[in-house]
Amino acid sequence: MNITTLKENQYYILLIDGELDASSSITLDNALTEALSKKESKILVDCSRLNYISSAGLGVFMSYLQDFETEKISMVLYQVSEKVKNVFTILGLDSLIKIVANKDEAIGLMK
Amino acid sequence: MKKMMEKIKIACTTENLKDVRKFVNTTLSKLHIPENEINMIVLAVDEICANRIIHSNKSDKNNQLEVQISDRSEGLEFNIKDSGEFYDNTIQDDPNIPTLIKEKRKGGIGLMLVRRIMDTIEVKKEESYTTYTLFKKLNISHA
Numbered sequence: 001m002n003i004t005t006l007k008e009n010q011y012y013i014l015l016i017d018g019e020l021d022a023s024s025s026i027t028l029d030n031a032l033t034e035a036l037s038k039k040e041s042k043i044l045v046d047c048s049r050l051n052y053i054s055s056a057g058l059g060v061f062m063s064y065l066q067d068f069e070t071e072k073i074s075m076v077l078y079q080v081s082e083k084v085k086n087v088f089t090i091l092g093l094d095s096l097i098k099i100v101a102n103k104d105e106a107i108g109l110m111k
Numbered sequence: 112m113k114k115m116m117e118k119i120k121i122a123c124t125t126e127n128l129k130d131v132r133k134f135v136n137t138t139l140s141k142l143h144i145p146e147n148e149i150n151m152i153v154l155a156v157d158e159i160c161a162n163r164i165i166h167s168n169k170s171d172k173n174n175q176l177e178v179q180i181s182d183r184s185e186g187l188e189f190n191i192k193d194s195g196e197f198y199d200n201t202i203q204d205d206p207n208i209p210t211l212i213k214e215k216r217k218g219g220i221g222l223m224l225v226r227r228i229m230d231t232i233e234v235k236k237e238e239s240y241t242t243y244t245l246f247k248k249l250n251i252s253h254a
Contacts, residue, residue, distance in 0.1 A: 019129060019132075021125070021128050021129070021132075021157065021161070022125045022128060022157075022161035022164070022165060023124075023125035023126050023128055023129075025217075029217070052132070054154060054157050054158060054161065054221070054224075055158055055161075055218075055220045055221035055223075055224055056161065056217070056218075056221075058220060059216070059217035059218055059219070059220060060217055062208075062211060062212055062216075062217070062220075063212075063215045063216060063217045064215075065212045066212055066213055066215050067215070083147075083150050086147065086150070086151070087154060087224070090151075090224055090227050090228070091208065091220060091223060091224065091227070092208070093208070096208070096212070
């Protein structure tokens with residue numbers, strides 16, 4: 001799994017490519033820590049190439065929610081496949097983590 | 112009906128989880144199980160294997176873990192067996208998600224997922240082996 005980060009205007013974009021499991025979730029953890037340390041306040045997570053997620057990946061997203069709330073950081077996931085979204089839905093995490101259809105909608109939520 | 116029994120053995124490292132997922136996916140695809148069901152079952156098996164590899168085997172590549180899939184009446188049985196430290200995490204209650212978030216915890220939800228996907232989860236210790244047995248009710252059709 002690879003994560004590419006890029007800055008587009010005020011948006012910090014993480015593009016996750018591959019499978020997010022117990023072996024690779026550390027890469028996401030490092031990318032989110034980096035975003036936090038850079039004081040990025042608008043994080044977009046492009047999931048169009050994310051083809052698997054296990055609890056290790058969910059756990060990493062969850063573990064930042066508290067800090068993001070305190071620091072007033074928005075994070076939105078977009079272009080999440082049905083397969084991956086189902087995993088968020090099983091535990092009701094889709095109501096705690098913002099998941100939208102596409103990048104425009106994600107940006108719309110941050111305005 | 113033709114009975115099926117397939118297995119895979121891996122060294123205890125999380126890099127091998129993808130091989131387990133591929134094995135479960137390939138085996139279940141032959142049984143004409145709906146894709147969404149397959150995805151969920153792959154996830155449940157991955158979760159137990161990841162737990163066993165990390166917590167009971169401390170990611171020791173010298174230890175091995177075996178996943179076996181067998182036909183049972185009305186469904187499929189998944190046996191995950193290794194010789195790591197015995198630990199039965201099924202005795203724990205599900206954690207409270209808002210509490211996990213508040214405590215910034217990364218772990219603790221794997222078994223919750225497995226409980227929601229599988230019909231039963233049993234843990235047994237036999238000699239030096241721990242076996243997790245997951246059962247999922249399914250209509251199986253052999254090609």
